[in-house]
Amino acid sequence: QVQLVESGGGLVQAGGSLRLSCTASGGTFSNYAMGWFRQAPGKEREFVAAISWSTGWTKYADSVKGRFTITRDNAKNTVNLRMNSLKPEDTAVYYCAADHFGPASDRRYAYDYWGQGTQVTVSS
Secondary structure (H helix, E strand, O other), rough: EEEEEEEEEEEEEOOOOEEEEEEEEEEOOHEEEEEEEEOOOOOEEEEEEEEOOOOHHHOOOOOOOOOOOEEEEOOOOOOEEEOOOOOOHHHHEEEEEEEEEEOOOHHHOOOOEEOOOOEEEEEE
């Protein structure tokens, strides 16, 4: 059983930056593809970014490409999401997720474990 804990959310003005972190415990972190998803009020949970377990290959939603960067530190069991040039439409609860030996999928149902989420609010 893998436990995921997100941190780093908060309130930021449009154009600002935030870095989200997700720390894993209870499994071999390097064997998991990691993803970030987000859910705004009244909307479906949507894919943001993912990183593979083996090569570090990354994938991004079109809406965040060029602004967000996902990285992982296997020594610290951590995946990070650096978010730059934030927009009000980025406001959501952000969740990290883990997929055992996964391909860095953009499909939420591919992921086995989820964190509780961290709120990101971008003011205009």
